[in-house]
Each structure stands twice: as structure tokens, then as C-alpha cells.
Amino acid sequence: MELITGLICVGAGALGLAILYAILYNSLIGKKNQVEYAFSGIDVQLKKRHDLIPNLVATVKQYMEHERGLLERITELRSRAMNPNLPEGERMQVEAALSGALRNLMIAVENYPQLRANENFLHLQASLNEIEEQIAAARRTYNAAVTDYNNAIEMFPTNLIAATMGLKRRAVFEAEEAERAAPSVAQLFRQ
Amino acid sequence: MQVSPVEALRELEPILREIEAERSQQVHQFAQITLWSVVIGGLLSLALAVFQVGVWAFAPLGIALIIVGVAYSTKASEWRNTFKHRVMTRLVKLFHPSLNYYPNRAIAKQEYHLSMLFHNSPDPDRYRGEDYIEGVIDKTDIRLSELHTEYRQVTYDSKGNRHEYWVTIFRGLFISADFHKHFHGITLVLPDTEQSWLGGFGQWLQSISAMLGNQPGELVKMEDPEFERLFKVFSTDQIEARYILTPNMIRRIVEFRKKTDSPIRLSFVASRVFVAIPTYHDHFEPPSLFAPADKLLDPSTLAQYFEELKFALAVVDELNLNTRIWTKR
Numbered sequence: 001m002e003l004i005t006g007l008i009c010v011g012a013g014a015l016g017l018a019i020l021y022a023i024l025y026n027s028l029i030g031k032k033n034q035v036e037y038a039f040s041g042i043d044v045q046l047k048k049r050h051d052l053i054p055n056l057v058a059t060v061k062q063y064m065e066h067e068r069g070l071l072e073r074i075t076e077l078r079s080r081a082m083n084p085n086l087p088e089g090e091r092m093q094v095e096a097a098l099s100g101a102l103r104n105l106m107i108a109v110e111n112y113p114q115l116r117a118n119e120n121f122l123h124l125q126a127s128l129n130e131i132e133e134q135i136a137a138a139r140r141t142y143n144a145a146v147t148d149y150n151n152a153i154e155m156f157p158t159n160l161i162a163a164t165m166g167l168k169r170r171a172v173f174e175a176e177e178a179e180r181a182a183p184s185v186a187q188l189f190r191q
Numbered sequence: 192m193q194v195s196p197v198e199a200l201r202e203l204e205p206i207l208r209e210i211e212a213e214r215s216q217q218v219h220q221f222a223q224i225t226l227w228s229v230v231i232g233g234l235l236s237l238a239l240a241v242f243q244v245g246v247w248a249f250a251p252l253g254i255a256l257i258i259v260g261v262a263y264s265t266k267a268s269e270w271r272n273t274f275k276h277r278v279m280t281r282l283v284k285l286f287h288p289s290l291n292y293y294p295n296r297a298i299a300k301q302e303y304h305l306s307m308l309f310h311n312s313p314d315p316d317r318y319r320g321e322d323y324i325e326g327v328i329d330k331t332d333i334r335l336s337e338l339h340t341e342y343r344q345v346t347y348d349s350k351g352n353r354h355e356y357w358v359t360i361f362r363g364l365f366i367s368a369d370f371h372k373h374f375h376g377i378t379l380v381l382p383d384t385e386q387s388w389l390g391g392f393g394q395w396l397q398s399i400s401a402m403l404g405n406q407p408g409e410l411v412k413m414e415d416p417e418f419e420r421l422f423k424v425f426s427t428d429q430i431e432a433r434y435i436l437t438p439n440m441i442r443r444i445v446e447f448r449k450k451t452d453s454p455i456r457l458s459f460v461a462s463r464v465f466v467a468i469p470t471y472h473d474h475f476e477p478p479s480l481f482a483p484a485d486k487l488l489d490p491s492t493l494a495q496y497f498e499e500l501k502f503a504l505a506v507v508d509e510l511n512l513n514t515r516i517w518t519k520r
Contacts, residue, residue, distance in 0.1 A: 041430050130517045133372075137433035144412050144429075 024161050031149040035170060038142040045135045046081070046095055052131060053078045053102075056124045060105070063115040067108050074101045099135075102128065143172040196494040199285045203278060204488070210273055211487050217266050218480060224262045228255035267480050274477035275322075282493070283324060286500045290326035294475075297323055298336040298365050306367070306458045306465035307377060311405065312360045315340035320365070322475045328504065330520070331512040335366040335503055337474055338467075363453070363469040364503055370435070370464045371512050373519045376427035377407045378435055380444065382454040383423040397423050415441045421448055435459050440510065447509040451502075462519070466506050474499045 057071050064071065077098040081091060106125070115121050150169050153162035194202070232255025239248040275294035283292035297320020303309070323336040341357040348354065385393030398410040408427035413419055418441045426432035436444075448455055451468050458465045475496065478486045486492060507513060 038429070126516060126518045126520075130372075133437065133517065134430070134434055136437065138430050140414065140433045141429045143414070148412075 021161065024158050025165070028152055028158055028162055028165065028167065031145070031152050032167065034145045035142070035149050038138070038145040041138040042135065042142055045131055045138050049098075049102075049128070049131045049135070050078055050082055052124065052127055056128065059118070059121050059124055060109070060112075060115060063112050063118075064108065067105070070101065070105055070108065074098065074105065077101060099132075102132075139173045146170045146172050194285050196497045197490055199282060199497070200488075200490050200493050202285060203281060203493070206277055206281065207487050210277055211484060213273060214270060214480065214487070215484065217270060221262055221266050221480075225259050228258045231255065263480075270480045271477055275475070278477075279322075279475055279496070282496055283500065286497065287326060287328060287504075289328065290324055293323040293325075295321055296336065297321060297338055298334060298367060302334070302367050302465070303338070303340070303365065305460055306365075306467075307379060307407065307460060308381075308456050308458050308465055308467050309340070309360050310407075313342040315360055316343040317341040317357060324500075324503065328507050329513040330515055331369050331371070331507050333366065333368040333504065333507060335364060338363065338365040361467055361469065362471065363467060364474070366466040366468070366503070366506050368464050368466075368506055368510075368512055370459060370462055371515055371519060372435065372517050373462055374428075374431050374435060374459060376431050378411075378424065378426040378428075378432045378459040379406065380422050380424050380436070380457040380459075382456060383419070383421060386419065386423065394423075401425055411436075413441060414438070415445070418442075418445050421445065443510055447506070450505070450509070464506075464510065464512070474503065 053074060057075055060067075061071060077094055080086065081094045081098060086094070106128070109115055109121075109125075149167075152158045153167045153169065200207075229252075232252040235251035236248050239251065272294070275292075279294065280292045283290045297318070300318055303315075303318070318338075318340050320336045320338040323334070325334040326332070339362045340360040342360060344356055344358050346354045383393075385396050389396065394410070394412070400406060401409045406425040408425055409429070411424040411426045411429055411432040413424060413433075413436065415438065422444070424432060424436065444457065451470075453469050455466060455468050457467075478492060
């Protein structure tokens with residue numbers, strides 16, 4: 001009789017552990033997928049920006065005689081970023097360079113009053129602001145998802161399961177050096 | 192703001208003098224009514240006391256006091272109406288020419304429901320408001336009013352007696368303004384009650400609460416620790432929530448929360464922002480009927496109404512709603 005009770009206890013314990021394992025395992029998978037989903041959110045916005053650039057370049061070209069080099073660089077960076085064979089890390093670097101170049105373009109625009117009166121340009125500028133804002137939001141979403149994920153794989157008890165699943169820490173997006181400096185540059189121009 | 196309180200006073204002085212004359216006339220009438228009621232009631236009571244009718248001797252005096260009470264409330268509400276219709280209406284226009292003021296209207300019930308700010312509270316059984324202001328400040332259209340919503344709570348005691356009382360859901364300023372960005376989902380910024388004392392566990396409870404359908408969408412965790420201590424955010428779209436609540440906007444909300452010094456809540460629905468600021472101060476009310484005569488003509492009185500208006504409309508500047516650099520114009 002005691003043996004049966006003992007067996008039932010062990011069985012119940014094992015079942016409880018199995019259920020706990022399943023819950024923790026699933027929560028880890030959920031967090032991992034959340035990170036990937038958040039990453040695709042950034043991708044969508046970056047693609048939107050790629051779509052906008054040809055229009056933008058075509059519109060400003062007629063006015064900005066002295067910024068040929070900058071415009072060519074933007075076009076080139078765009079086509080490099082769109083290359084499907086580019087490794088992920090490198091692609092993000094290209095996108096960061098593209099962000100910087102676009103910001104420089106928007107600063108240069110200040111010197112062309114005619115352009116700032118152009119309705120079509122103003123519309124494109126608003127769209128670009130919108131997309132940049134969305135990219136920033138998507139990155140912050142990604143960072144929040146990564147923080148959640150990193151916490152889970154380092155905190156007890158999920159860290160034990162994460163180790164067996166081979167889950168690794170992911171890096172969050174850091175604001176690029178150029179991005180951090182950008183607002184002060186813009187400020188200088190305004191003064 | 193278009194004019195200063197001093198200029199407003201200059202502009203409004205003739206009207207203020209006019210209603211000041213009306214007020215002193217009303218006070219005079221009220222004094223007459225009081226005097227005669229008390230004298231007649233008192234004499235009648237005295238006469239009855241002579242005939243020794245017992246407590247009934249006090250009846251005439253009681254009636255006299257009721258008359259005085261009714262006279263007071265009538266005069267006070269007349270005074271309030273006069274003030275609101277003739278002074279506040281103009282004052283609001285002077286504050287900003289596009290604004291309109293309706294003393295007895297409230298923000299529409301549809302907006303209250305649309306905002307989802309109190310979606311976890313029962314439907315209000317009593318919905319009252321006043322001092323409705325609407326208009327367009329630069330590019331932002333704004334509507335606001337004082338609002339008091341309550342629901343009826345019925346309980347039975349052990350003897351089966353029915354007790355009914357009113358529970359306040361919200362009392363304060365309710366503001367609805369056009370937001371400067373387009374969005375499609377629902378984002379709620381509510382005062383944080385759990386995380387502030389339960390920490391990470393409180394946050395976990397919040398996310399479970401959202402999962403169980405108590406909140407629209409899911410919990411959104413923000414990077415700003417000060418903001419996270421004060422608020423909890425729920426949204427149907429994680430990215431959109433951050434598109435609305437940029438780091439800049441988060442700072443602005445924290446500052447606004449500090450300035451108002453009350454547990455404000457915000458929601459972002461249908462490309463509008465809704466803000467509920469609980470306050471127990473009754474805004475835009477006239478000085479007392481019996482206030483000294485120069486109170487109304489004192490510049491500091493008008494300055495105070497300007498402050499109240501500024502406070503109510505601050506949301507436009509505080510949340511930077513007139514910056515239109517995105518696709519929404």
C-alpha cells in the first residue's frame with residue numbers, strides 16, 4: 001500500500017515537473033519568436049524607406065545642384081541595402097549609413113528655400129519623417145523584445161532550460177554614433 | 192494666448208461693472224426677503240407661542256427659513272448663469288478667438304466611451320458635466336469639459352434592507368484633442384498601481400491581466416524607468432504604441448503628470464488623444480454671491496480664470512500637438 005502511495009507521489013511529482021518544463025519551454029520559444037517578429041517589424045519600415053528614396057532623389061535633384069555627391073551616395077547605399085545576398089550584420093550597417101546620409105540631405109535642404117516651398121517635396125519629407133519615426137519605434141520594440149528574451153535566458157529557472165536549448169543572448173540596437181551626434185548638428189544649423 | 196489678463200480686464204470692465212450692479216441688486220433683494228421672512232415668521236411664532244400650541248409655534252419660523260434657503264439657491268444659480276454666459280463666454284474668446292464656451296454642456300458620452308479610459312469601470316448611471324470648451328488651437332482641434340461620472344451601487348444588509356449609493360468613476364477635466372500622427376490601434380496609458388510597489392511581479396500581473404482580456408491588446412514596456420513607475424501602457428500594437436509614445440513624448444507626459452500633480456490617464460484612439468485629469472477643484476466658477484464688490488474687478492480674479500483655461504488647454508503645448516512634420520497635417 002505504502003509502495004503504491006509512494007509511486008503515485010513520484011508520478012505526480014514527475015508530471016508536475018514535466019508540465020512546468022513545458023510551460024517554461026514554451027515561454028522561451030514565445031520570447032524567441034517575439035524577437036524575430038519584432039525584427040521583421042523593422043524590416044518592413046526599412047523597405048518602405050527604400051521605396052521612398054527614388055522619388056525623393058528625383059524631386060530634389062533639380063534643385064540641389066551642389067549636392068550631387070550626397071544624392072549619388074544615397075542611391076548607391078539604397079541599392080546595396082536592397083541586395084538580398086548581403087549578410088544581416090552588414091546590411092544593418094548600410095542602413096545606418098543610409099540613415100546618416102538622409103539626415104545630411106535634410107540638413108542640406110535648409111539652404112534651398114525653393115525646395116522648401118515645393119509641395120511635392122514637403123509631402124515626401126513628411127513621409128520620410130513618418131518612416132524614420134516608425135523605424136525608431138520598431139527598433140525600440142525590438143529592443144524591448146530582446147531585453148525580455150535576454151532576461152528569460154539568464155534568470156532562474158528559465159536559464160536552465162535555455163542552456164539545454166542552446167539559446168544565446170541577443171544584442172540590442174544601439175543608437176549609432178552618427179545618430180547620437182545628429183541632433184546637435186541640426187541645432188547648430190538652426191542657430 | 193492672445194491677450195493678457197490685464198488687457199482682458201480692460202476689455203471686460205463694462206460688462207463686469209454691469210453684472211456687478213446686478214449682483215449687488217440681487218444681494219439687496221435677498222437681504223429684503225431674508226429680513227421680511229424672519230421678521231414675519233418670528234412674529235407669527237411669537238404669537239403662536241402665546242397661545243401655547245407647543246412645538247408648532249416654531250412652524251412659521253421654519254417656513255421662513257425654508258423661504259430664505261430657496262431664495263438663496265435661486266439667486267446663487269442666477270448669478271452663476273449670468274457670470275458664465277456674459278463673462279466666461281467672452282473671456283474664453285479673449286483667451287483664444289477660435290474657442291467657444293458652453294456653460295451647461297458636457298463632453299459627449301460617445302467620446303467618453305470611445306476613449307476607453309474607464310472601460311474597466313461599470314457604465315456610468317449618472318453622467319454630468321459643465322463648462323464645455325471647443326475650438327481649434329493652431330492645427331489642433333480640442334474639446335473639453337468638466338465631467339463627473341458615477342455608477343449606482345446597491346447593497347442589502349443582513350435584514351434585507353436595500354441601500355443605494357453613488358460611486359464616482361471619474362471627476363475632473365476630460366479632454367479630447369486631435370493627435371498629430373495617424374494611427375489605427377488603441378493605446379492606453381494608465382496610472383500604475385501595481386508595479387510601483389510590487390516591482391517586476393506587479394508588471395507580470397499586468398501582462399497576465401492583459402492576456403486575460405482585461406485590457407485591450409498587451410502590456411507595452413517602455414525604457415524610461417520614471418515613466419514606468421508612474422504609468423502602465425497597454426496597446427493593440429507594440430510598434431504603434433512606441434510610434435505614439437516616442438522617448439520625447441514619454442518625457443512630456445511625465446512632465447505633464449508632475450505639473451498636474453494628479454493621476455492622469457491618457458488614451459490614443461482613432462487618431463485622437465484623450466486625457467482625463469482628476470481634480471476636485473470646480474473650474475470656471477464665479478466668486479461668491481456675497482464676495483466684496485471689488486472682487487470681480489480685481490485683476491487677480493481674471494488672472495485666475497486665465498490660469499484655469501491655460502491649465503485645461505495645456506495639453507496641446509505639453510504634448511506638442513501642433514508639431515505637424517509627419518504625414519498627418
